[in-house]
Amino acid sequence: MSKTIDFYFDFSSPYGYLASTRIDALAAEYGRSVHWRPILLGVVFKAAGNQPLIEIPLKGAYSWHDLARTARFNGITYRRPSRFPLPTQTAARAMLWIQEQHGHALAIRFAQAVYAAMFVEDIDISATPQVLRIAATLGLDQAALAAALETPEIKDRLRAEVAQAIERGVFGAPFIFADDEAFWGFDRFPQLAAYLKNGSI
Amino acid sequence: MSKTIDFYFDFSSPYGYLASTRIDALAAEYGRSVHWRPILLGVVFKAAGNQPLIEIPLKGAYSWHDLARTARFNGITYRRPSRFPLPTQTAARAMLWIQEQHGHALAIRFAQAVYAAMFVEDIDISATPQVLRIAATLGLDQAALAAALETPEIKDRLRAEVAQAIERGVFGAPFIFADDEAFWGFDRFPQLAAYLKNGSI
Numbered sequence A, B: 001m002s003k004t005i006d007f008y009f010d011f012s013s014p015y016g017y018l019a020s021t022r023i024d025a026l027a028a029e030y031g032r033s034v035h036w037r038p039i040l041l042g043v044v045f046k047a048a049g050n051q052p053l054i055e056i057p058l059k060g061a062y063s064w065h066d067l068a069r070t071a072r073f074n075g076i077t078y079r080r081p082s083r084f085p086l087p088t089q090t091a092a093r094a095m096l097w098i099q100e101q102h103g104h105a106l107a108i109r110f111a112q113a114v115y116a117a118m119f120v121e122d123i124d125i126s127a128t129p130q131v132l133r134i135a136a137t138l139g140l141d142q143a144a145l146a147a148a149l150e151t152p153e154i155k156d157r158l159r160a161e162v163a164q165a166i167e168r169g170v171f172g173a174p175f176i177f178a179d180d181e182a183f184w185g186f187d188r189f190p191q192l193a194a195y196l197k198n199g200s201i
Helices: A014-020 A023-029 A041-048 A057-074 A089-102 A104-119 A128-137 A142-149 A152-168 A186-198 B014-020 B023-029 B041-048 B057-073 B089-102 B104-119 B128-137 B142-149 B152-168 B186-198
Strands: A004-009 A033-038 A175-178 A181-184 B004-009 B033-038 B175-178 B181-184
Touching: A004 A014, A004 A023, A014 A057, A014 A104, A014 A186, A023 A033, A023 A186, A033 A089, A033 A104, A033 A152, A041 A152, A057 B181, A057 B186, A089 A104, A089 A128, A089 A142, A089 A152, A104 A128, A128 A142, A175 A186, A181 A186, A181 B057, A186 B057, A186 B186, B004 B014, B004 B023, B014 B057, B014 B104, B014 B186, B023 B033, B023 B186, B033 B089, B033 B104, B033 B152, B041 B152, B089 B104, B089 B128, B089 B142, B089 B152, B104 B128, B128 B142, B175 B186, B181 B186
Parallel strands: A004 A033, B004 B033
Antiparallel strands: A004 A175, A175 A181, B004 B175, B175 B181
């Protein structure tokens, strides 16, 4: 049984953001670490035949209301972004590069900063300069990251991550695997906690 | 502020079934009663541009797993029906007739029996004889119900209920309004409880 939980998310997924504020603490409570795995929901939705919820008119209006309410209910700082959804491949590639070059801990701090930029500070995280600026606040070399973002290697790396997620059954975000048990959505955290506690559910 | 909570459901909705086992007790805890309102999800989905989750391949497989897990997690008896989904207009019309002729309390008992038939006993509740049989177990007059099911009035009544639900913003099931606050899904019961307790959320 792997101690690591796989946390699949997209930087533009609001429920992914809510989950991101809690996943590490929840895992740590049960002696687990978390592998943060950025994916591209647009590609995943296309493969799964799914629809972005915001594009379904009634469901979209409700979802914005539900997001603000769910954030309040859980005591999570949240502001509805004025630009939504946003392309997230630059942020995702940057995170993969940071993981490879500087390890998981710093990559998670980067991801948290990107999510806060999108869902608290209302910053356009699809813009490469913003991604580089966030990296710089963590002490990372902007020029090295900017160069890495242009390489075919990092693009292939993200493509492979997304393909592997789809292969594994991911059809939305946040999507979590604890061992082989799959949990979709922030509202499954109570069940995830029960699974981590008992080793079964 | 109305004391009555509106509970919209479809007799073929598994998460609606889970919600149906808890909604009355939850409402009663906060001095509320529940108006059980059967709708037809097929019509609602068409109007909302939504998709039945079971029809989305990966999401469908996950959902069956999640349903059994969510039932276990909440201590609710559940068996995956061998026939799914089922047309539910006969059961819905019967419930509306029982509400009108015999009041809400008996109609709720009927609805609970229909849900148990579908999600515990694996009975084909789309079959009129099964609907009549369930009504008979509650002491209702099968012949009178059978005659009522054939009238244009009861068909119009259900059509109007579904149209009014769509008008109000219902796009899935279970869907609950407490005053003007909308809650979609069994997993929003903790937030519904908080709203009922505090009068705001």
